[in-house]
Amino acid sequence: MTLNDFKAQKLQEFDALPLPSRSEENWRFGNLKQGKHETIESFRAADTSVTNAAFIHSVTDLSDDQLKRLAPLLEKSGATLGSPKVTALALSNIESALFIDIPSNEILEEPIIIDYSVISASANNTLLFIHAGACSQFSVVEKYTSNDNAPSTTVGVTIIHSEASATVKHLAIQSVQEESRITFHHRVDGGKDSNISSCILNTGAAWARSEASAYLNENGAHANLLSVSVPNENQEYDQRTFQSHASPHTTSDLLYKNSLYDKAKTVFSGLIFVEEKAHFTDAYQTCRNLLMSDTTEANSMPGLEINADQVKCSHGSTSSTIEEEEIFYLKARGIDPQTAKQMIARGFLIEVIEKLSDEKLETLATEALDQKLAQLRLG
Amino acid sequence: MSLVINNLHAKIADTEILKGVNLEIPTGEIHAIMGPNGSGKSTLSKIICGHEDYEVTAGTITMDGQDVLELDVDERSRAGLFLAFQYPMEVPGVSNANFLRAALQARLPKGEEIDAVKFYHTMYEKMDFLEMDRKFTGRAVNEGFSGGEKKRNEILQMMMLDPRYCLLDETDSGLDIDALKVVAKGVNSMRAENRGFLLITHYQRLLDYIKPDKVHVMADGQIVRSGGFELAETLEAEGYDFLKS
Ligand SMILES: Nc1ncnc2c1ncn2[C@@H]1O[C@H](COP(=O)(O)OP(=O)(O)OP(=O)(O)O)[C@@H](O)[C@H]1O
Ligand SMILES: [Mg+2]
Numbered sequence: 162m163t164l165n166d167f168k169a170q171k172l173q174e175f176d177a178l179p180l181p182s183r184s185e186e187n188w189r190f191g192n193l194k195q196g197k198h199e200t201i202e203s204f205r206a207a208d209t210s211v212t213n214a215a216f217i218h219s220v221t222d223l224s225d226d227q228l229k230r231l232a233p234l235l236e237k238s239g240a241t242l243g244s245p246k247v248t249a250l251a252l253s254n255i256e257s258a259l260f261i262d263i264p265s266n267e268i269l270e271e272p273i274i275i276d277y278s279v280i281s282a283s284a285n286n287t288l289l290f291i292h293a294g295a296c297s298q299f300s301v302v303e304k305y306t307s308n309d310n311a312p313s314t315t316v317g318v319t320i321i322h323s324e325a326s327a328t329v330k331h332l333a334i335q336s337v338q339e340e341s342r343i344t345f346h347h348r349v350d351g352g353k354d355s356n357i358s359s360c361i362l363n364t365g366a367a368w369a370r371s372e373a374s375a376y377l378n379e380n381g382a383h384a385n386l387l388s389v390s391v392p393n394e395n396q397e398y399d400q401r402t403f404q405s406h407a408s409p410h411t412t413s414d415l416l417y418k419n420s421l422y423d424k425a426k427t428v429f430s431g432l433i434f435v436e437e438k439a440h441f442t443d444a445y446q447t448c449r450n451l452l453m454s455d456t457t458e459a460n461s462m463p464g465l466e467i468n469a470d471q472v473k474c475s476h477g478s479t480s481s482t483i484e485e486e487e488i489f490y491l492k493a494r495g496i497d498p499q500t501a502k503q504m505i506a507r508g509f510l511i512e513v514i515e516k517l518s519d520e521k522l523e524t525l526a527t528e529a530l531d532q533k534l535a536q537l538r539l540g
Numbered sequence: 541m542s543l544v545i546n547n548l549h550a551k552i553a554d555t556e557i558l559k560g561v562n563l564e565i566p567t568g569e570i571h572a573i574m575g576p577n578g579s580g581k582s583t584l585s586k587i588i589c590g591h592e593d594y595e596v597t598a599g600t601i602t603m604d605g606q607d608v609l610e611l612d613v614d615e616r617s618r619a620g621l622f623l624a625f626q627y628p629m630e631v632p633g634v635s636n637a638n639f640l641r642a643a644l645q646a647r648l649p650k651g652e653e654i655d656a657v658k659f660y661h662t663m664y665e666k667m668d669f670l671e672m673d674r675k676f677t678g679r680a681v682n683e684g685f686s687g688g689e690k691k692r693n694e695i696l697q698m699m700m701l702d703p704r705y706c707l708l709d710e711t712d713s714g715l716d717i718d719a720l721k722v723v724a725k726g727v728n729s730m731r732a733e734n735r736g737f738l739l740i741t742h743y744q745r746l747l748d749y750i751k752p753d754k755v756h757v758m759a760d761g762q763i764v765r766s767g768g769f770e771l772a773e774t775l776e777a778e779g780y781d782f783l784k785s
Pocket of ligand 1: 552553555557575576577578579580581582583584626
């Protein structure tokens with residue numbers, strides 16, 4: 162399929178698909194105030210700058226070989242967890258997409274960092290396709306900020322496809338202007354014995370919806386799905402996840418942590434799906450909410466569907482406040498109560514960031530987290 | 541200069557646990573409290589450092605003349621009180637180094653920043669002294685530490701924070717003999733004219749390494765006997781039954 166055919170197909174999908182409605186499971190508890198979405202007729206690419214750009218290309222400049230590698234990623238790029246309509250429209254802007262094409266055995270010391278500056282008063286798209294060659298090792302960071310202090314709408318699509326034994330780390334940092342709306346569609350497809358981590362860190366926007374899917378269709382593939390969110394005031398984050406195991410000996414580990422302040426609200430809905438032939442699957446799913454005030458709302462809907470034998474799966478969600486005894490311990494060392502609470506909340510979230518096991522990515526994520534924590538007023 | 545506990549009564553929920561405790565720990569001295577399980581030793585130490593679960597119904601606590609009961613937990617610590625806990629908390633995601641740093645930072649005037657190089661230098665020095673592996677600086681506070689490692693970590697905190705009055709609640713329990721010697725070394729190194737200690741313990745063994753100036757026995761929420769080191773020896777030999785005679 163040519164890029165033009167793809168574009169036409171996505172426009173057609175957009176026209177044909179209905180708007181999301183409350184009766185759909187994926188939008189239960191979700192915020193349907195689509196605001197500007199109904200009136201969006203076209204997307205524009207967010208302003209983009211790249212650090213460490215050797216392997217990143219515009220999809221309009223690809224060789225035939227590269228187009229061949231891109232094709233399966235395009236095929237899998239549609240959103241499946243509730244936002245196919247806006248995602249189709251964003252994908253129709255395919256000529257603005259970037260393709261990271263890492264050759265086999267290539268090991269990058271430095272992360273590829275993509276800075277997106279979303280443009281206020283318009284609908285932005287970011288489209289990123291990543292192909293990890295066999296045994297390659299690298300990391301990619303996507304940073305979302307706003308170009309000025311006015312609201313915007315953004316759809317971010319990141320599709321990662323790895324060949325055998327690749328190690329990929331992906332970190333998306335969302336800190337757009339606080340009245341903005343943003344929807345993410347992240348998908349990873351792990352090759353044989355590959356190890357892919359994808360982490361999303363949300364601090365900005367009025368409303369952010371993230372869909373993260375891991376497809377483990379090859380023996381030995383492993384995926385880590387991670388998320389850190391720090392909503393405050395009236396921010397709402399809606400998180401949808403899917404861990405799909407279609408081959409034996411595949412593993413996935415999901416850890417989502419939310420620290421909620423003021424009147425913030427989060428929705429977590431996740432599904433682990435193990436196909437009949439996917440024996441010896443290990444799949445874990447944990448969502449933990451830390452309620453920093455008594456006016457927050459955290460909804461969790463963990464889910465499991467297992468059709469194979471010899472499977473280790475667990476899912477769970479917890480919502481709790483900080484234990485008084487823990488605060489007491491810090492206070493007993495002279496730390497004032499506000500600082501103590503912040504340290505504990507930070508520690509709670511840092512545990513997710515540490516799972517990236519990459520010093521540079523951890524530093525970037527921690528900086529973004531600290532920036533948000535510094536802004537919070539504590540009651 | 542001394543830490544003075546005068547006629548202290550305290551309750552939790554509706555149970556009175558301390559029933560008139562009188563105790564004076566002058567600086568330069570080490571006092572030990574022994575006593576049966578449930579007699580109120582940990583309760584006393586937690587009330588001194590300000591635990592909110594207990595209600596003080598009568599009595600006073602003063603530190604060099606300053607009213608301690610008026611101060612919040614964190615203020616008491618900054619004023620120079622330190623309690624090494626019987627069961628130290630785990631603080632996930634907060635590294636030992638960051639924890640100590642925050643505790644020291646809290647003691648500085650507003651706007652003043654801790655000197656990071658000096659901080660690490662001092663911390664490593666104390667860790668070496670306590671024979672603690674440096675990997676503990678990066679690990680989350682007490683998380684996954686063995687019982688003995690937690691106790692040693694409490695002593696590290698004590699050495700870093702340089703308090704005027706140190707309360708140690710069963711720091712010796714669960715320690716192997718080498719760890720006990722290390723803890724004793726830490727305490728002895730801090731022994732000073734301007735510092736007082738209160739050791740809560742069940743065993744004379746600790747007192748063989750840290751010679752106390754006075755030994756007190758607590759029973760049913762009161763100090764019922766006070767004496768010298770020989771009191772600990774009597775307890776070791778006869779158990780608490782001798783209190784009844
Ligand atoms: N939250 C509570 N509610 C009710 N009773 C309590 C509570 N906390 C402590 N107590 C009681 O207070 C009494 C004193 O407890 P404390 O921990 O001070 O004893 P202790 O002398 O330190 O004992 P040990 O030698 O076993 O450490 C005990 O009988 C205990 O059960
Ligand atoms: Mg006790």
